[in-house]
Amino acid sequence: MSEARSYLELHFRDLEQQRETAELGMWVFLMTELLLFGGLFTAYTVYRSTYPQTFALASHELSAPIGTINTAVLLVSSFGVALSVHGAQVNGRKRLLVGLAVALLLGIVFLVLKGYEYHDHYVHHQVPGLDFAWTRPQPEQAQVFFFLYFLMTGVHAVHLIIGIAIVTVLWFQSYRRRYSPEYYTPVEVGGLYWHFVDVIWIFLYPLLYLIR
Amino acid sequence: MSVDGSESERDYLNVAYGVRSWLLTTDHKRIGLLYMVSLTLMFFVGGFMAVLMRLELLTPQGDLVTSDTYNKLFTLHGVIMVWFFLIPSIPSVMGNFILPLMIGAKDVAFPKLNLLSWYVYIVGALFTFYVVVSGGVDTGWTFYTPFSTTAANTHVVSTTLGIVIIGFSSILTGLNFIVTVHKMRAPGLTWFRLPLFVWSLYATSVIMVLATPVLTITLVLVAVERAFHVGIFDPALGGDPLLYQHFFWFYSHPAVYIMILPGMGVVSELITCFSRKKIFGYNFVAFATLGIAFFGFLVWGHHMFVSGESIYAAMTFSFLSYLVAVPSAIKVFNWTATLYKGSVSFETPMLYALGFIGLFTIGGLTGLFLAALGLDVHVHDTYFVIAHFHYIMVGGMVMAYFGGLHYWWPKISGRLYPEGWAKLAALIIFIGFNLTFFPQFILGYLGMPRRYHAYAEEFQVLNVMSTAGASILGVGYLLPFTYLFWSMRYGRKASANPWQATGLEWTTPSPPPGHNFAVTPVVTEPPYNYPTTEALPEPYREAQVV
Helix, strand or coil, rough: CCHEEEEECCCCHHHHHHHHHHHHHHHHHHHHHHHHHHHHHHHHHHHHHCCHHHHHHHHCCCCCCHHHHHHHHHHHHHHHHHEEEEHHHCHHHEEEHHHHHHHHHHHHHHHHHHHHHHHHHHHHCCCCCCCCCCCCCCCHHHHHHHHCCCCCCCHHHHHHHHHHHHHHHHHHHHHHCEEECECCCHHHHHHHHHHHHHHHHHHHHHHHEEEE | CCCCCHHHCCCCCCCCCCCCHHCCCCHHHHHHHHHHHHHHHHHHHHHHHHHHHHHCCCCCCCCCCHHHHHHHHHHHHHHHHHHHHHHHHHHHHHHHHHHHHHHCCCCCHHHHHHHHHHHHHHHHHHHHHHHHHHCCCCCCCCCCCHHHHHHCCHHHHHHHHHHHHHHHHHHHHHHHHHHHHHHHHCCCCCHCCCHHHHHHHHHHCCCHHHHHHHHHHHHHHHHHHHHCCCCCCCHHHHCHHHHHHHHHHHHHHHHHHHHHHHHHHHHHHHHHHHHHHCCHHHHHHHHHHHHEEEHHHHHHHHHHCCCCCEEECCCHHHHHHHHHHHHHHHHHHHHHHHHHHCCCCCCHHHHHHHHHHHHHHHHHHHHHHHHCCCHHHCCCCEHHHHHHHHHHHHHHHHHHHHHHHHHHHHHHHCEECCHHHHHHHHHHHHHHHHHHHHHHHHHHHHHCCCCCCCCCCCHHHHHHHHHHHHHHHHHHHHHHHHHHHHHHHHHHHHCCCCCCCHHHHCCCCCCCCCCCCCCCCCCCCCCCCCCCCCCHHHHHHHHHHC
């Protein structure tokens, strides 16, 4: 198993071709993902410019401190992933395992904080579709804001959950010494995905929490 | 199948037997056949809806079906034909089968993903079947809001979810093809030695990967708005219905190019092979392919001239729509220039290719009528539009699909189809098609609106012609279905290269072995390197006599 040859799938000429193929595949997939979020970003931009005042008011209902902490959490998790890829490259087993574990734990921390925020919105009747109540003017505009907020952060959270699942699998495989400097493509490709989920949040954070 | 498989090397069809060996295959050739079977089924289901519609329109009164049923018929016809036949048609069937062979690869880049995308397709199709049996959907294939999210009392959510799911199938196929073309080409096969079919699949895949996710998220928004009654497109809830149309057409206009570019690629192969000539202006055709894919993303607003978009947006979209005509025209001119002084012969695939050029040109030029701001107001939502896009979709893409199917049939099945029957079917399809859809141009210009089950008396003659044409077209479609099946068992055995065509797919036996090539081919020639003066050698035509 430790021999590099065993990782080579039959339809590739060599490991180099296999690695480049996997990486390009992930990049193309991320382009697709970008366009998926692109639809949501466009909808947000359109409604933000149509209902600027209500959106500013509604944005105040989000907890900027939690949003900020979560941003830091995700950035550090991305550092963990970068660390693990480097660990795989230089045969640094400890670095690989610790890096993935850091990403995994911080990913969960992010979700917990996000869940707390969601709960808070639920308590304050700010979930569209579930007895939404808005005492200030233009409730339907505020509802559009919260709908977009839940959908954008929700789709992001789904991606993060998938990312956590990927990192968990990678951790166990690394623990069983599957990866080596000759072959660590899954770590690298999984890492790309994790960074992408992080980058999406980097855009969600100012749009939803900071522009007021 | 044949019993003498033991004497030669095992091919992909008899390398393993049984249902499992098909349902769990990662061989791109077998996956191509899985798609072919599923798409054929969907084609006939969608076609059945069209038959009922044409029967209803035989008389001016709405007497065969109620208006509600009629609404469901045209909606399901559109949904099934667009997403479950046309979009995956050439890419998923012939692209899957031929692309790796054409570039000298053992398989696509991600064989398991390839199988997954077929299963995703099937799940999407099951949603649609559920909709068909549980009462249908009546919004039209465009799901315009707020009707789809509020007033429609049919299965909008299931239908949109089915389309979301099949969207992933399309994305996965596109992703696979892009990476395959980039990374799996045989040594020496540079970008400008690629067959033009590969270029067209590449451009199509780019559109699939970039446009489909926007439809995905849009239909999710529609489903959520409908299911939970929260506003995003419904004006009563603070939404903007025009935004829905922007989103929908941002996907669905490029999707038109998903539905035509692969057909253009097939036609490029056919025209060169049956003219025994290099394609005229290879680079122009290749770049025109990318140009169509690019401009295709910038013209969606021409669907919304009467929907309340600003006049400046409309002018811009109109202008950009005219630009798409340039690369399309380049292709048509280059095909005709390829024919010029070629040794043209009229085998069945060539009949389809020539049919394609004529019908696509009519469809494309009437598209320019529709892109003109003033004229569009007159013919918007009339049968003129129906006729226009059927000339592209059916006259273009379905013709190319059949052309490609016949051209590669010896490679796919290892058998020759009966040429006489095939020529007859091609002729019947061409006549039936024109009789069905040409009268609709006139009907639309005279003002008959689309999507009604009853119409004014004076339109009856043209409608009867159209229905008669549809019956002929139906017979035309049943013929290949029958004789291709027949040929799998009784057709003559095909040699590796029955057409004496260029291209790596013809260098391997018919049907190809499981791993495609015994030795990885090395390419040293430009594409379409036909000796320019020789006609298609006779042996093939002799072999056709059954």
